[in-house]
Amino acid sequence: MDSKAFTSPQRQSVTGILVIFAASLYKIFRIFWAVLIYFIIQQSNAFSFIYVLIPLIVVILAVVHSYFSYRNFKFHINWEKEEFVLTKGVFSTDFIAIPFDKIQQVNFERGILERVIGIYSLVIDTAGSDQKEIKIHAIEREKAEELSAILLSKKKEQHENLDVAYAEEPKEDEETQWTHKLEIGRLLKIGISSNFLRGFGLIIAFLSTLYNEFSRLFFEDEELLLKEAGNIPLPLESFFIFAILAVILLLLSVFITVAEVLVKYYNLKLVQTSERLHLEMGLRTNTKVSLQPRRVQIVSIITNPLQKWLNIYEVKITLAGSREKSAKSKISIPGLEKGATRRIKSFLYGKHTEEEKGVFKPNIVDFLRRVNFGLIPLIISYIIPITIEEVNVSEWLIFAVFYTISMLFYNFRMFKSMKLTFSEDFLVKSYGVWSLVEQTTEIYKLQSVSIKRPFWYKRRGLVNVSLHTAGGDISFRAVDEEILTYMNYSLFRIETSEKAWM
Amino acid sequence: MASVEPKNSFQNQRIAIDTLPRYQEVDLNGISRNLLFKNLIHISVLFVAIMLFCGYIYFYTAENFIISIVAVAAFLLFCFFFFNSWKMQKIYGYALRERDIIYRKGFLITDTTVISFNRIQHVSISRGVLDKLLGIATLNIFTAGGSGSDISIPGLEPQLAQNLKEALVIKISEDGFKSIH
Numbered sequence: 259m260d261s262k263a264f265t266s267p268q269r270q271s272v273t274g275i276l277v278i279f280a281a282s283l284y285k286i287f288r289i290f291w292a293v294l295i296y297f298i299i300q301q302s303n304a305f306s307f308i309y310v311l312i313p314l315i316v317v318i319l320a321v322v323h324s325y326f327s328y329r330n331f332k333f334h335i336n337w338e339k340e341e342f343v344l345t346k347g348v349f350s351t352d353f354i355a356i357p358f359d360k361i362q363q364v365n366f367e368r369g370i371l372e373r374v375i376g377i378y379s380l381v382i383d384t385a386g387s388d389q390k391e392i393k394i395h396a397i398e399r400e401k402a403e404e405l406s407a408i409l410l411s412k413k414k415e416q417h418e419n420l421d422v423a424y425a426e427e428p429k430e431d432e433e434t435q436w437t438h439k440l441e442i443g444r445l446l447k448i449g450i451s452s453n454f455l456r457g458f459g460l461i462i463a464f465l466s467t468l469y470n471e472f473s474r475l476f477f478e479d480e481e482l483l484l485k486e487a488g489n490i491p492l493p494l495e496s497f498f499i500f501a502i503l504a505v506i507l508l509l510l511s512v513f514i515t516v517a518e519v520l521v522k523y524y525n526l527k528l529v530q531t532s533e534r535l536h537l538e539m540g541l542r543t544n545t546k547v548s549l550q551p552r553r554v555q556i557v558s559i560i561t562n563p564l565q566k567w568l569n570i571y572e573v574k575i576t577l578a579g580s581r582e583k584s585a586k587s588k589i590s591i592p593g594l595e596k597g598a599t600r601r602i603k604s605f606l607y608g609k610h611t612e613e614e615k616g617v618f619k620p621n622i623v624d625f626l627r628r629v630n631f632g633l634i635p636l637i638i639s640y641i642i643p644i645t646i647e648e649v650n651v652s653e654w655l656i657f658a659v660f661y662t663i664s665m666l667f668y669n670f671r672m673f674k675s676m677k678l679t680f681s682e683d684f685l686v687k688s689y690g691v692w693s694l695v696e697q698t699t700e701i702y703k704l705q706s707v708s709i710k711r712p713f714w715y716k717r718r719g720l721v722n723v724s725l726h727t728a729g730g731d732i733s734f735r736a737v738d739e740e741i742l743t744y745m746n747y748s749l750f751r752i753e754t755s756e757k758a759w760m
Numbered sequence: 761m762a763s764v765e766p767k768n769s770f771q772n773q774r775i776a777i778d779t780l781p782r783y784q785e786v787d788l789n790g791i792s793r794n795l796l797f798k799n800l801i802h803i804s805v806l807f808v809a810i811m812l813f814c815g816y817i818y819f820y821t822a823e824n825f826i827i828s829i830v831a832v833a834a835f836l837l838f839c840f841f842f843f844n845s846w847k848m849q850k851i852y853g854y855a856l857r858e859r860d861i862i863y864r865k866g867f868l869i870t871d872t873t874v875i876s877f878n879r880i881q882h883v884s885i886s887r888g889v890l891d892k893l894l895g896i897a898t899l900n901i902f903t904a905g906g907s908g909s910d911i912s913i914p915g916l917e918p919q920l921a922q923n924l925k926e927a928l929v930i931k932i933s934e935d936g937f938k939s940i941h
Contacts, residue, residue, distance in 0.1 A: 339929055350891070354884035355925065357932055384881045385904035578904065615777070705905035706875040713868055726909030745874075746780045752876045753859040759879075760904065 263404060267332040267345075274377035274396030275328050281371055283317065323348055333394060335408065342382065342409060344392060354392060358412035360384050366402060367393075378402035382409065385578065385728060385760065436601060438528040440539075440593045444570075445523060448593045449516030451564045453693060454508070457515035461507065523592055530605055537591060547589050551606045552758050553577045555703060555729030559599055559696045566694075571599045576729035578760035587729065607683070607700065616680040616744050621720050624736035625673040632665040678734045680744045683751075685725060687732050699727055702755035707745050728760055783862055783874050788853025794894040795852070795915025799845040801890060807838045844868070854913050856927065861901065863911045873911050877931040879903050885921050897921040901928070 290313070297309045326348045333344040342361070344354045363383040372379065380402050382392040397405075440448075524541035537547045556576040565571070571594045577587040594602070604610070636658055643654040671691045679686040680701075688696040710722040715736070723741060724733045725748065734741075814831040817823055847867040854863045864872045884900045891897055897918045903909045916924070 340933065341929065347886075350886060350888040352884060352886045353925075354882065355929065356882040357929065360881045360932075384902070705879045705903040706873055706909045708871060708873040708908060710866075710872075711870045713870070724908055726903070726905035728904040731906060731908055742782070742784055743777055743780075746782050747777050749783065749860060749874055749876060750780050752879065755878075 262337065263408060264333075264335040265337065267334045268401065270328060270331055270394065270396040271377050271398045271401075272328075273375060274372070274398070275324070277371065277375050277377075278396055279321075279324050283320070335405075340412070344394075356382065356384060356392065358409070361409055361413040364406045364409045364413075366406070372396075380406060433532055435530045435532065435605075437530075438526075438591075438594065438598050440523060440526040442520075444593050445520055445526075446516060447568055448523070448565075448570055449519035450512065451562065451568055451570060452515050452519060453562070454511040454515050457511035457513070457518065458507070460514055461510055519592070526591075526593070528591060530601070535602070535605065537589065549575065549577065549589065551608075553760055554606050555699060555727040555760070556732070557603065557606065557698045559698075560690075560693055562690075562693045569595050571596060573599055573602055576727075578728035603698075610683055612681050612684060612686075614679050614681055616741070618678040618680075618734065618737045618741050618744075620673060620676050620734070621718065621736040621738065622673075623715070623718065623720060624676070625669060627736070628669040628673060629666065632669055633662075636661055636665075676734070678732075678737065678741075680747065685732060685748070687734060697732060699725070699732060701748050701751040702757060703727055703759040704748055704752050707748055709742065709745060781857070783857075783860075783872070786855045786857065786862055788855045788862065788864055790850075791852045791854070791913070791915035792894075792896050792917060793849070793915075794896045796845060796849040798890045798894055798896065798915075799848075800842065803838060803841045803845065807834075807841075810834050810838075852915065856924070861911075861928070863913055873909070875901060875903055875909075875911060877928065877934075879905075880928060880932050883925050883928050883932075885918075885925055887918070899924055 294309060294313065327346070330348060330351070331344075331346045333342070335341075336343050336355070339355075340358045342356045342358070344352075344356075346352050361382060362385055363381075365381045365383065367379040367381055368377075369379075376399055377396050378399060380394040380397055382394075384391070521541045523539050526539035527537070529536040534548045534550055537545070537549075539545050554575055555578055558574040558576070560572040560574060561570065570592075572590060572592045573594055575589045575591070577589070591602070639658075640654065643649045643651045668691055672689065675689045675691065675694070677686075677688045679688075683700055683702070684698055685701050685704075686696060686698045688694065705726045705728055708724040708726065710724070711720075712722070715721060719739045720736050721739055721741065722733065722735045723737060723745060724731045811831065811834070814827050814834065817827045818831075821827075844867055848865070851867055851870055852865055854861065856862075859878075860874050860876045862872065862874050864870065881902045881904055883902070885897050886900060887897045895917065896915050898912050898914045899916055899921045900912045901910060913921075913924075
């Protein structure tokens with residue numbers, strides 16, 4: 259391979275740019291031509307030339323803009339510094355440099371048009387979110403292939419195959435260390451002890467679509483319906499009916515939740531070999547995942563008091579964000595026993611201690627903040643008794659008291675449960691009102707740390723902190739400044755670590 | 761299971777956390793005053809546009825009362841914006857340490873982000889039209905974390921931005937070198 263290729267700045271393919279430009283112009287024209295002709299015919303007076311002039315000016319401006327955008331879009335390889343360099347922008351200027359060893363993936367993208375005229379779009383991917391990728395439209399085939407070959411050969415070996423943790427069957431020679439299977443009985447237990455709100459939501463969604471359909475069907479009979487509604491039994495009887503309805507609704511929620519769990523996690527099988535975790539599950543769509551400890555960013559252990567009693571824990575593993583949808587970089591393993599969660603942890607983290615060094619709880623300010631936000635819907639809902647005659651203020655008040663009490667209770671529980679713990683190697687955030695979540699991340703895998711201080715925190719000596727991983731942030735609000743020591747400790751751990759973090 | 765392990769099998773056991781370097785004590789470099797001008801121009805243009813709109817409504821329609829309230833509210837809001845950008849200018853700051861870069865911004869909510877060199881993915885420099893007129897540039901530093909994890913340092917002299925970028929690239933590749941060997 260020519261080691262001095264792409265030393266001089268390169269531009270996109272001229273034909274490619276021209277064709278793409280013409281195509282987009284044609285698309286715009288196709289949308290507006292009818293309107294244009296309509297106006298020209300309709301108002302054939304002295305001003306009708308405006309309707310020709312304006313589009314013409316727009317087209318000319320677009321051509322000028324495209325020309326400069328083409329002229330200024332330049333890329334080359336700086337061999338000395340081992341980086342790929344791109345400059346672009348018409349009015350503004352962007353100068354982007356990507357070191358070879360940070361390149362994750364180089365891909366081609368081709369639409370139909372691009373296929374026809376034989377050009378490529380080259381996408382250079384670095385770790386991180388979608389916006390961080392670099393796209394070169396309209397590049398000639400030979401150039402694209404050569405450039406991609408160079409970049410691919412230069413990118414770090416170990417980054418290969420990072421995008422997907424998938425599809426790899428357990429190798430024959432890999433030694434199985436332990437296996438975890440979910441039987442139907444346990445699946446049922448998981449379903450019954452899960453949060454029914456989801457199932458409830460599904461029912462509500464179903465009923466509302468049903469209602470929409472029916473109301474459309476019986477639109478003419480609306481008056482009749484309203485009349486019937488007037489005949490609804492008196493409060494005492496209606497309370498009975500509502501109670502029955504509520505029980506039915508609850509049972510249905512339970513049923514749907516259980517069914518969903520069954521479909522999703524049917525035949526779940528978890529196998530740990532010396533290097534990877536292999537997971538297989540699902541009734542309808544069979545999910546297969548295999549993952550390496552290196553890629554793991556955050557491990558969440560989720561349970562609730564009922565599940566705790568049944569010895570059921572769910573482990574959610576967040577991987578370094580890839581180009582794929584975030585759902586794919588989150589892996590959920592339900593129905594584990596406490597011992598199994600420990601096994602997963604020790605597989606992922608090796609020998610480790612979780613001896614607590616610093617424990618932080620939020621200041622009462624955080625509770626007040628939550629309550630303030632909780633009060634907003636209440637204040638807005640005061641519009642209802644004012645505007646709707648049928649609802650009087652005392653009825654609203656009953657609702658308001660009920661809402662306020664449950665809101666206060668919820669937020670107080672949440673506030674009390676919030677905890678951030680630093681140990682030698684780990685950072686653990688735990689919280690939850692009913693579902694209890696414990697998020698663990700290895701400190702050395704952090705990307706950066708942010709400390710936010712609203713000015714009204716200054717006097718109280720409080721800060722908000724965010725610890726950023728490649729699989730999402732761990733944030734903690736209204737915590738005492740003492741935590742800054744542990745921010746410095748985290749930085750120390752990041753900066754002295756030479757281990758691969760993904 | 762973990763508790764079976766003897767405690768002293770770790771190498772990093774004896775770090776006195778309190779003696780670690782503190783990012784809060786680093787003196788930060790300020791940024792070019794031209795950024796303040798840029799922000800003021802942005803706000804002024806928007807302010808004039810909104811005031812013209814209010815004036816138009818006031819003189820050509822009957823909505824006098826409502827539009828006066830809107831105008832006063834907009835005026836107060838913009839007063840705050842001017843005050844805010846003036847205050848913000850003093851907060852902006854950055855500093856390079858041996859192993860990381862510190863960046864601070866924001867007046868109402870002061871946000872400090874620290875990125876270790878060995879977590880930087882790539883660096884870019886961007887300049888808008890006003891940036892070019894005022895002779896400033898923005899240095900963007902990207903990590904593999906979410907957007908909250910990245911930083912953009914505005915109001916740097918172009919040559920300085922370029923130098924910083926070069927310095928960072930060297931730091932990044934040093935770390936790359938270290939982790940290969």
